[in-house]
Amino acid sequence: xxxxxxxxxxxxxxxxxxxxxxxxxxxxxxxxxxxxxxxxxxxxxxxxxxxxxxxxxxxxxxxxxxxxxxxxxxxxxxxxxxxxxxxxxxxxxxxxxxxxxxxxxxxxxxxxxxxxxxxxxxxxxxxxxxxxxxxxxxxxxxxxxxxxxxxxxxxxxxxxxxxxxxxxxxxxxxxxxxxxxxxxxxxxxxxxxxxxxxxxxxxxxxxxxxxxxxxxxxxxxxxxxxxxxxxxxxxxxxxxxxxxxxxxxxxxxxxxxxxxxxxxxxxxxxxxxxxxxxxxxxxxxxxxxxxxxxxxxxxxxxxxxxxxxxxxxxxxxxxxxxxxxxxxxxxxxxxxxxxxxxxx
Numbered sequence: 338x339x340x341x342x343x344x345x346x347x348x349x350x351x352x353x354x355x356x357x358x359x360x361x362x363x364x365x366x367x368x369x370x371x372x373x374x375x376x377x378x379x380x381x382x383x384x385x386x387x388x389x390x391x392x393x394x395x396x397x398x399x400x401x402x403x404x405x406x407x408x409x410x411x412x413x414x415x416x417x418x419x420x421x422x423x424x425x426x427x428x429x430x431x432x433x434x435x436x437x438x439x440x441x442x443x444x445x446x447x448x449x450x451x452x453x454x455x456x457x458x459x460x461x462x463x464x465x466x467x468x469x470x471x472x473x474x475x476x477x478x479x480x481x482x483x484x485x486x487x488x489x490x491x492x493x494x495x496x497x498x499x500x501x502x503x504x505x506x507x508x509x510x511x512x513x514x515x516x517x518x519x520x521x522x523x524x525x526x527x528x529x530x531x532x533x534x535x536x537x538x539x540x541x542x543x544x545x546x547x548x549x550x551x552x553x554x555x556x557x558x559x560x561x562x563x564x565x566x567x568x569x570x571x572x573x574x575x576x577x578x579x580x581x582x583x584x585x586x587x588x589x590x591x592x593x594x595x596x597x598x599x600x601x602x603x604x605x606x607x608x609x610x611x612x613x614x615x616x617x618x619x620x621x622x623x624x625x626x627x628x629x630x631x632x633x634x635x636x637x638x639x640x641x642x643x644x645x646x647x648x649x650x651x652x653x654x655x656x657x658x659x660x661x662x663x664x665x666x667x668x669x670x671x672x673x674x675x676x677x678x679x680x681x
Contacts, residue, residue: 342370344417353650358659442460490646494643494645547567617630620680625651
């Protein structure tokens with residue numbers, strides 16, 4: 338059995354990891370940390386886990402975590418980097434769901450996250466954990482930087498076009514909507530449902546923290562720098578990411594692009610290309626690790642429109658982290674993740 342630890346077990350991604358891992362046939366959840374709830378049973382804080390998890394929250398410390406085979410960090414940015422070096426030295430694999438290891442440039446990371454990186458030497462070692470791109474190197478990795486939710490939906494939508502040089506890379510647009518759980522489990526006025534309900538807004542238009550991550554990864558796919566306008570929006574729903582992606586296509590037809598997407602994601606367990614003309618709905622992936630994609634070419638013009646939907650807490654966070662863990666330990670990639678989305 339793989340002994341797993343979760344640092345930051347009381348946030349939305351932390352409890353989502355628990356929901357998945359307590360039913361994973363190859364995993365024992367050995368350590369779950371929370372400074373605020375240390376000494377309290379996990380199922381006392383989350384009664385939905387009664388009968389599945391009898392672990393007691395503990396303080397995050399190396400002594401307890403070194404007993405694990407893998408440690409997931411479901412923590413705010415700037416936390417994982419303080420412990421990762423010690424854990425790796427002890428032979429513990431690390432999967433970080435924050436942004437601490439997603440960038441290759443420590444100075445750029447510091448610019449966007451407002452602090453000095455604690456272990457910049459590890460940035461080169463960290464593997465970006467998007468299995469649909471880096472599956473082979475994930476299998477050999479000891480440190481995974483799990484992608485953000487916005488970057489996951491955007492990359493999966495743009496990748497086939499960029500990899501095949503079918504679009505103008507200088508003028509990409511990502512218009513993306515997120516549910517309120519993307520803001521995390523904290524008391525903040527702007528994310529209260531009474532504030533967000535019956536309302537809809539864009540935010541961080543001048544520069545969201547996920548922008549440089551998306552640009553970095555799209556550039557790798559295109560093998561050149563890309564020009565990207567990324568505008569995130571907050572919608573009055575709990576879960577979900579809906580990315581509407583625009584690009585100027587070169588000479589390919591809609592039928593050619595549809596076939597290209599189907600071939601690119603053929604055999605991928607967690608990416609589904611819908612029939613031409615479909616409109617994916619976030620509720621169709623709610624609670625699951627699936628990404629659903631459809632392709633459109635409005636009025637037959639040169640603009641191609643890709644629709645990409647995921648659950649921000651699953652394929653955009655905890656589910657993708659477990660997908661990476663499965664690959665790292667030589668397991669079936671979909672183990673513990675084959676669930677039907679919740680409906681309604």
